[in-house]
Structures are given as C-alpha cells and as structure tokens.
Amino acid sequence: MTGPCGTCHTLPSVTVDRFDPTPIYLQIAGVLRERIQSGQYAPGQVLPSEQQLQQEFEVARATARRAVEVLRDEGLVVTMPQRGSYVTPK
Amino acid sequence: MTGPCGTCHTLPSVTVDRFDPTPIYLQIAGVLRERIQSGQYAPGQVLPSEQQLQQEFEVARATARRAVEVLRDEGLVVTMPQRGSYVTPK
DNA sequence: GCGAATTTGTACGTATGTATC
DNA sequence: AGATACATACGTACAAATTCG
Numbered sequence: 001m002t003g004p005c006g007t008c009h010t011l012p013s014v015t016v017d018r019f020d021p022t023p024i025y026l027q028i029a030g031v032l033r034e035r036i037q038s039g040q041y042a043p044g045q046v047l048p049s050e051q052q053l054q055q056e057f058e059v060a061r062a063t064a065r066r067a068v069e070v071l072r073d074e075g076l077v078v079t080m081p082q083r084g085s086y087v088t089p090k
Numbered sequence: 091m092t093g094p095c096g097t098c099h100t101l102p103s104v105t106v107d108r109f110d111p112t113p114i115y116l117q118i119a120g121v122l123r124e125r126i127q128s129g130q131y132a133p134g135q136v137l138p139s140e141q142q143l144q145q146e147f148e149v150a151r152a153t154a155r156r157a158v159e160v161l162r163d164e165g166l167v168v169t170m171p172q173r174g175s176y177v178t179p180k
Numbered sequence: 181g182c183g184a185a186t187t188t189g190t191a192c193g194t195a196t197g198t199a200t201c
Numbered sequence: 202a203g204a205t206a207c208a209t210a211c212g213t214a215c216a217a218a219t220t221c222g
Contacts, residue, residue, distance in 0.1 A: 082199040
C-alpha cells in the first residue's frame with residue numbers, strides 16, 4: 001500500500017486526526033464526500049473497497065464500513081453486495 | 091435473567107432461530123416490532139437496554155444494537171444517548 | 181455533592197458466509 | 202479454482218453522559 005504520492009509506504013494518513021474528537025468514521029465520510037463532490041470520484045464510478053479504505057486510513061474495516069454507510073444514508077453512494085459502492089449518478 | 095414466563099432461567103430463547111437464513115438482527119427486530127405494535131412496549135416507554143436484549147436473545151451486543159437500529163430507521167423508536175431507546179409516541 | 185452503576189457511542193480485532201470477478 | 206468484496210456475527214475495550222443511592 002502506497003500513500004497519496006504513490007511512493008511512500010510507511011507514513012500514516014494525514015486525513016484522519018485521532019486527537020480530533022470527531023468520530024473517525026465521520027472524518028473519513030467527510031473526506032470521501034469531498035472526493036465525490038469534487039468529481040475525484042465521478043458518478044457511476046466505484047469507490048475504493050472497504051479493504052482499501054481500511055488500509056488508506058489505517059482503521060479497522062468496521063470503521064471504514066461505517067463511513068461508507070453514512071454516504072449510503074445520504075444517498076451519495078449505492079452499495080451492491082459483492083460488487084462495491086458506486087457514486088450515485090446525478 | 092428470566093425468560094418470558096418470568097421464572098425460567100436457563101432455557102435458550104426460542105425467538106431466534108440460528109438455522110433460519112434470515113439475519114439474526116432482523117429476527118430480533120421483528121420480535122421487537124411486534125411487541126411495539128401489540129402494545130407490549132407502549133409509546134413513550136423505554137425499550138430493554140442493549141445489554142438486556144443481548145442477554146434475552148443470547149447474541150452479541152452489536153447484534154442487539156443492530157436490531158434497534160432497524161427500528162430507529164423505521165421511526166418506531168427514538169434513541170437518546172445514555173438514556174435508552176423509547177417507543178415513538180403516536 | 182460524590183461515586184458507582186448504567187447505557188449508548190465508538191473502535192478495534194476475528195471469523196465465516198456468499199456472490200462476484 | 203482462486204481472489205475479491207460485502208454482510209453478518211462474535212468478542213473486547215474504552216469514552217461520555219446520565220441515573221441513582
């Protein structure tokens with residue numbers, strides 16, 4: 001697993017602040033929401049898998065999963081079992 | 091912890107069928123939903139705590155919690171942190 | 181007012197099942 | 202057949218707020 005630069009391997013993610021009282025799953029949901037709204041994750045595109053999110057943000061899978069659940073409840077993504085979560089088309 | 095009859099102590103719950111492919115949390119949600127609709131749990135009344143549900147149905151707390159989440163999503167109960175989940179008043 | 185118990189919220193880890201690729 | 206990916210379910214631990222003696 002490489003970092004955002006595609007090269008670094010051991011640096012922890014800077015997108016999650018464990019000293020921030022905001023729940024980690026909400027922090028992650030916020031990051032993903034921004035990526036969707038910025039078009040980095042385009043409509044119809046598949047999101048990173050739970051395992052990939054787990055590795056990128058260095059959290060438990062349940063936490064990554066919880067973040068995606070937030071977006072699902074917001075209608076931003078649609079999850080298809082055994083397929084992945086897709087950005088809801090506009 | 092006593093069973094439904096208020097006396098028995100060791101008999102396992104018969105309300106959850108672990109051979110039923112239906113997810114356990116949905117089975118429990120179904121039981122609780124019936125109790126609400128039948129008036130056994132009256133509007134405004136507090137539901138059994140997650141720990142009590144855990145013991146009654148002999149499941150993990152996360153599973154009991156998941157069942158209550160279903161009812162919350164349905165609007166049947168309202169959960170107040172550190173207080174409990176209450177049957178939504180009509 | 182204080183401390184203990186209770187209760188929900190969050191987060192971690194592990195295991196298994198099932199469908200998809 | 203194997204790897205991938207989500208769903209379910211178990212367990213543990215700690216935090217924060219409320220309740221109660």
